Amino acid sequence: xxxxxxxxxxxxxxxxxxxxxxxxxxxxxxxxxxxxxxxxxxxxxxxxxxxxxxxxxxxxxxxxxxxxxxxxxxxxxxxxxxxxxxxxxxxxxxxxxxxxxxxxxxxxxxxxxxxxxxxxxxxxxxxxxxxxxxxxxxxxxxxxxxxxxxxxxxxxxxxxxxxxxxxxxxxxxxxxxxxxxxxxxxxxxxxxxxxxxxxxxxxxxxxxxxxxxxxxxxxxxxxxxxxxxxxxxxxxxxxxxxxxxxxxxxxxxxxxxxxxxxxxxxxxxxxxxxxxxxxxxxxxxxxxxxxxxxxxxxxxxxxxxxxxxxxxxxxxxxxxxxxxxxxxxxxxxxxxxxxxxxxxxxxxxxxxxxxxxxxxxxxxxxxxxxxxxxxxxxxxxxxxxxxxxxxxxxxxxxxxxxxxxxxxxxxxxxxxxxxxxxxxxxxxxxxxxxxxxxxxxxxxxxxxxxxxxxxxxxxxxxxxxxxxxxxxxxxxxxxxxxxxxxxxxxxxxxxxxxxxxxxxxxxxxxxxxxxxxxxxxxxxxxxxxxxxxxxxxxxxxxxxxxxxxxxxxxxxxxxxxxxxxxxxxxxxxxxxxxxxxxxxxxxxxxxxxxxxxxxxxxxxxxxxxxxxxxxxxxxxxxxxxxxxxxxxxxxxxxxxxx
Numbered sequence: 348x349x350x351x352x353x354x355x356x357x358x359x360x361x362x363x364x365x366x367x368x369x370x371x372x373x374x375x376x377x378x379x380x381x382x383x384x385x386x387x388x389x390x391x392x393x394x395x396x397x398x399x400x401x402x403x404x405x406x407x408x409x410x411x412x413x414x415x416x417x418x419x420x421x422x423x424x425x426x427x428x429x430x431x432x433x434x435x436x437x438x439x440x441x442x443x444x445x446x447x448x449x450x451x452x453x454x455x456x457x458x459x460x461x462x463x464x465x466x467x468x469x470x471x472x473x474x475x476x477x478x479x480x481x482x483x484x485x486x487x488x489x490x491x492x493x494x495x496x497x498x499x500x501x502x503x504x505x506x507x508x509x510x511x512x513x514x515x516x517x518x519x520x521x522x523x524x525x526x527x528x529x530x531x532x533x534x535x536x537x538x539x540x541x542x543x544x545x546x547x548x549x550x551x552x553x554x555x556x557x558x559x560x561x562x563x564x565x566x567x568x569x570x571x572x573x574x575x576x577x578x579x580x581x582x583x584x585x586x587x588x589x590x591x592x593x594x595x596x597x598x599x600x601x602x603x604x605x606x607x608x609x610x611x612x613x614x615x616x617x618x619x620x621x622x623x624x625x626x627x628x629x630x631x632x633x634x635x636x637x638x639x640x641x642x643x644x645x646x647x648x649x650x651x652x653x654x655x656x657x658x659x660x661x662x663x664x665x666x667x668x669x670x671x672x673x674x675x676x677x678x679x680x681x682x683x684x685x686x687x688x689x690x691x692x693x694x695x696x697x698x699x700x701x702x703x704x705x706x707x708x709x710x711x712x713x714x715x716x717x718x719x720x721x722x723x724x725x726x727x728x729x730x731x732x733x734x735x736x737x738x739x740x741x742x743x744x745x746x747x748x749x750x751x752x753x754x755x756x757x758x759x760x761x762x763x764x765x766x767x768x769x770x771x772x773x774x775x776x777x778x779x780x781x782x783x784x785x786x787x788x789x790x791x792x793x794x795x796x797x798x799x800x801x802x803x804x805x806x807x808x809x810x811x812x813x814x815x816x817x818x819x820x821x822x823x824x825x826x827x828x829x830x831x832x833x834x835x836x837x838x839x840x841x842x843x844x845x846x847x848x849x850x851x852x853x854x855x856x857x858x859x860x861x862x863x864x865x866x867x868x869x870x871x872x873x874x875x876x877x878x879x880x881x882x883x884x885x886x887x888x889x890x891x892x893x894x895x896x897x898x899x900x901x902x903x904x905x906x907x908x909x910x911x912x913x914x915x916x917x918x919x920x921x922x923x924x925x926x927x928x929x930x931x932x933x934x935x936x937x938x939x940x941x942x943x944x945x946x947x948x949x950x951x952x953x954x955x956x957x958x959x960x961x962x963x964x965x966x967x968x969x970x971x972x973x974x975x976x977x978x979x980x981x982x983x984x985x986x987x988x989x
Contacts, residue, residue: 388434391441392971396434401977405433413821425796427980434977440508442964445971447507454506459499462506474685515963519956526951536889536934537904540882541896544864544925546856553855555848563851564840570850571843575835578779579802581827582764583792584753584771584816590742592772595734603737604726611729614681618717619692620656620674622649623666626709642703642710649700649712656700656714665709678719688713746822754816757826761812764828777830792825801827808832857922864925868917871927878915882929900926909933 385397409424423429446452454462463469472483488498564571604611622645626638645663649656657673664670681689688711691701695715704711726733749771756767768775778793783803785794792798801807801814807829816824840847871878888894893901900918907914907930918926 386976388975388977389438390972390974390976391438392445394441396437396441401430401434401437404437405430408433408436410821427796431977431980434975438968438973438975439964442967442971442973443508443511444504446511446967450511452507452510454503454510458506459503463499463502511967512960512963515960516956519952519959521948521952521955523948525955526948530947530951531935533890535905536887537907538885538887538931538934539904540879540885540929540931541900542864542867542882542927544860544867544927546853546860546922546924549856549859549863550852552859553852555851560844560847560851561840563854564843564847567850568837571838571846573833573836573838574782575803576779576833577781577802577808577829578777578831579781579793579827579829580764580775580777581793581798581825582757582768582773582775583823583825584750584773585820585823586739586742586746588771588773589746589749590738593738593741593745595737595741600730600733600737601726604729604733607733607736608723611732612723613719613721615693615721616678616680616719617692617695617715618678618719619676620660620714620716621666621669621676621688622656622660622664622674622712623708624663624710625665628707638710639703639705642712646700646703646712649714653698653700653714674714675716678717743822750816750824753824753826757813757816764813764826767826779831792819792823793827795819795825798825798827802829853922857924860924861919864919864927865917868915868927872915878929882927885931887934897923897926900928904928904930 385399387395388398388401389396409429412424468487469479469484472480472487474480485495488495491498493501622642624638624642624645626635630638645659649659657675660674661670664674666674669676679689679692681693683689684692685706685708687704687706691704692713692715695701695713697715697718699715701711701713704713753767753771756770757764760766764775767773776793781793781799781802783799785796785799795817797817798814798819801817804814806812807814811829813826813828816826819825867881871881886894888896888901888904890901890905897918897920899920903916903918907916909932912933913929913931916928916930918928920926
């Protein structure tokens with residue numbers, strides 16, 4: 348049916364036009380006719396945040412991260428945790444916007460100008476005379492899809508929002524005494540002795556009977572449940588795949604070389620020194636004349652003894668940036684200096700000294716020290732670079748065209764990926780053991796939650812159809828289909844007998860280790876005889892240096908108060924066995940270098956500032972009645988066991 352409509356699309360469009368237009372005439376068009384409703388996922392100050400806004404914000408955030416980290420795994424960006432983090436940021440921004448409006452925070456024009464000047468990209472647009480290159484500034488704003496006015500309005504808005512939290516973060520502080528009280532326990536040490544009871548030492552004592560295995564299997568059936576799985580085949584379309592189909596001729600490469608020769612060529616550069624007698628354009632005529640007269644006198648001096656140019660510049664030049672270096676400005680290229688200065692510098696012969704040059708900064712005397720001639724590399728030397736650049740450009744341009752063919756083919760011939768493989772010369776890839784949620788070890792496009800959701804949809808599982816073309820990254824599309832599906836089930840006893848035996852032995856050996864450890868601890872605690880020889884050698888542990896001990900044991904021994912020592916503790920580590928630990932004494936943190944202490948105070952101050960900022964943000968959320976309707980994902984949902 349759809350194929351028929353495609354073949355007669357013009358007729359179909361005419362029929363639909365004739366049917367739809369009269370209905371508008373009869374019943375009118377509702378104001379919401381062309382709008383699509385989107386579920387509300389959060390509210391701030393009575394204003395809704397919709398699912399569509401959330402999706403757009405996450406798409407923009409993902410694109411930004413991919414641009415900064417091209418190699419990042421797509422599954423991380425598409426995880427429920429990453430999406431929810433975007434929603435929380437969206438809520439936070441709305442809270443700060445509402446607070447800025449309520450507090451009437453608006454930065455002045457002077458503040459806006461200062462902040463703009465502090466942006467390196469804008470600072471670099473200044474001309475040598477200090478004015479801003481308006482056209483370059485307009486292009487910079489356009490790169491962010493904004494006019495200069497829009498860019499400045501956005502900046503003004505951001506400054507106002509930053510003031511909301513700035514009032515807290517800029518006034519928070521912590522004293523060294525506070526830091527010492529808070530941090531000292533974190534750096535304390537404990538001297539301990541440890542006796543280990545390891546499960547592996549009890550394996551030989553375990554007698555396994557069929558009845559034991561049957562009982563263990565029945566008591567732990569959930570451990571032997573196999574998640575639904577699928578074997579799949581898939582194809583990936585990306586710029587590399589498009590590149591593989593592009594053939595370049597020598598004529599193509601040579602034409603590109605000729606058209607882009609300037610970008611491969613180095614510009615002529617000249618190393619110059621100068622002496623400046625400063626006289627700004629707004630100086631009086633008398634001051635300008637005096638400056639010119641001084642420059643003329645200096646010119647006579649350096650012409651008389653050219654070798655003294657550097658020494659005279661050190662004493663007499665009023666350019667604070669270069670005077671100490673004997674007037675040396677280093678190598679300059681065309682476009683880097685004001686035009687009168689540049690024109691003379693690029694006419695001089697090596698070693699020559701110019702006449703007095705007048706610019707908006709004053710009067711200059713220039714000496715040419717060295718010349719680096721422009722260099723144009725040969726075609727043969729740059730051929731590999733040219734081929735790479737041209738292939739990449741052509742692949743990027745061609746991708747959209749090929750992507751449309753890819754999308755249409757996997758949809759129109761949805762019972763197989765063979766046609767798209769043949770048509771576009773792609774590689775058919777396979778994978779097995781694929782589950783509905785990505786496993787930790789899963790990599791590549793097939794681990795994308797969007798791809799997995801499409802694969803485990805009813806259309807894919809029941810009809811074995813291709814998924815639609817799914818965007819999993821910049822210029823990267825994937826289509827996949829299920830070739831074999833196994834529903835979730837509990838493995839039969841006979842299928843998993845070996846695994847049942849392994850887990851039973853692990854369980855029982857850990858149980859015996861725990862029982863032995865608890866018995867020894869009780870006996871040693873009640874005995875009046877010395878137990879030092881029964882425990883290991885003394886070791887000093889801390890949070891910073893656990894000496895190979897588990898985090899559970901470290902936290903337990905560090906929580907013991909000085910007044911209760913020495914004390915004998917039992918620490919159950921589950922599959923890792925049991926530890927009997929004697930805490931002998933507390934050792935206060937050894938004195939550290941002043942720089943380290945300073946770093947600790949700074950770290951504590953930062954923690955304190957963060958805590959105050961978070962508390963203030965929570966108050967703002969209450970004030971503006973924040974509601975997040977979307978459920979918060981379990982932080983462990985991405986750690987799915989295979």
